[in-house]
Amino acid sequence: MRRLLLLALAVLTFFVAVPLVSANAAAGFTVSGTRILDANGNAFVMRGVNHAHTWYPTRTTQALADIKALGANTVRVVLAGGQRWTANSAADVTNVITQCRANRLICVLEVHDTTGYGEESAAATLDQAVTYWINVKSALAGQERYVILNIGNEPYGNTGATAWTTATTNAITRLRAAGFEHSIMVDAPNWGQDWQFVMRDNAAAVFAADPQRNTIFSIHMYGVFDTAAEITDYLGRFRTAGLPIVVGEFGHNHSDGNPDEDTILATAQSLGIGYLGWSWSGNGGGVEYLDLVTNFDANQLTSWGQRLFNGANGIKATSREASVFGGATPTTPPVTTPPATTPPPTTPPPTTPPPSSGVCTAVVSVNSWGGGFVATVRVTAGSAALTGWNVSAVLPSGTAVTNTWSAQATGSTGTVRFTNVSYNGTLAAGASTEFGFQGTGASPTTTPTCAAA
Template structure:
């Protein structure tokens, strides 16, 4: 593992305690009183734990909504070195609804395996272009319905409101709809860090999220929103990867790569550049996906039939290759 800009490991106990107190206070928006940070939160454009430790996500996506019997995959992903898993849920609009009991079980399994868990509603995928997709507002309603299962888990859970919430039609509404969904969750009592995906099937080729990110970030009264870009065929050069991620870093806005692969139907993403740039900039990345992809994109499976002993070429590169999970992942200090 590499040594990041971290707090606490080499500090004496008294210094660590003082730092924890100092960093437990969230910077307030200009003109507003400071509020005490709850769990994972954003500080100076970075995702940090309640301990004050900088947290860089390294992990895989897991298609739970379509394979509810494969929850044991979380332990397998952890065993390969991941510190985070992004779990597919369904609001019930396109696929069978992930029930409150199932949500509680997922949270419990994440904690048992010492993972940070990003939970996402997948039914929003391609809204405006995909006829069956639903709005971010509908996804927000689902989150409100499972708040009881997530309340108190702010140290362990990030709420990804909706996967790829616009296709290539109607994406101009992304900013307003995203702000409204964030507002609905905050009004309902969510204190978790909220993750928002880019439009254009997550790839933001239009630059919509890039242009409106500051406005969306400022709309969150807690300041705890992180942006997620999905990198497939649009990001087929190191320059494209660097330009996009660097623009958020330069603006002091939090971002991660919420999905990416080594190949895709829309082109050949530069996975080496994605992983190297994320590592260089200390940004999170979550690869797509552990197993269970449909036959047309089966090449994105990291394991064969959910078997951790049968990693695919993509899976082996992702977990064990240069700048991969095994080399760069560090477990959340909340589990220490």
């Protein structure tokens, strides 16, 4: 009996002396379905901005402090790999990470030299970006709790963008073989906007090629994403596929069109998706309107800065600090249940119809040009809720649908039927959602018809 008591005491002493490690504990950030988890196993949703450190290194110390003071939990830092701009040294990268940590900001580091490869003659390849990361590995090792590695900014233009899948897969494989255990972020091609859907349609294969299954996808939303339907469809497809995505850059205006920033912010918040606005200050070349503050002065927020930091679904209202900095676990979950319908823009479009006493109505608005058009269709439930809908549109002779988002199309010419997708079929009485389609030929002129599915 004495021997049994001694054995029991030894076992008890072992369990008291050796702390239990959480099953969720990790070296750094990890991916769980659509969620990004920090090293403590808590969900983390990026709310922050981009800062052009490589061009304005003397501004970084104050910029990071100001960005944190305005409520951000993340900063995406522009670095250079040496192909287009002077490479940031390992010592400089260490300094950036140290300052991010001092300000309790998660640091997303990116190599900017890859921007527009295939169209920009001086752009670097993703393979060259990986070589840079390996060269500065000493600054990154052991920082997995605080750093996410964004391999290369907008790594393809519009030429040769289909090569993105292989190049990105090879880059991830090479980083893992070199011993990197960080969460890896990959930008879309088409100057980050993926209008050819190369990243969207190949994301699952790229994710599966990462032996650690720890890859995050990043879409940049500028003029391509100028309607609510395009935004909700793109982000919704990643949600449906169970893959993690963030809006790594976006603005309130751009030379290629007017992005719908209200819907970007609302949809990101409803789906628990991170976003990083472009950019703190120092823009030039005609896009100075993308500065969030004037001349790096946090007391001079621009209209874009006011919107991003202080507006609806903005940083101040939705940001939660990463738990790895030792604060209390957020009481408000950063990942929320998506609404039953696609969130509309803050200001409804003028084509919004009043609630109908019928089953549903559909109103179309068209943006056309010589030989083509983009149509946005707003579907509104009548006096009763819907669990599914379909819309029929009669197209003029010679007109064909070439692309559809937030709906499934049956047919492409004549009478085309559009049916809801998984995330926008359920509508409360009087509620609305949107879908869109692109076509060649004359734009539709007849009012589409709507029916319950």
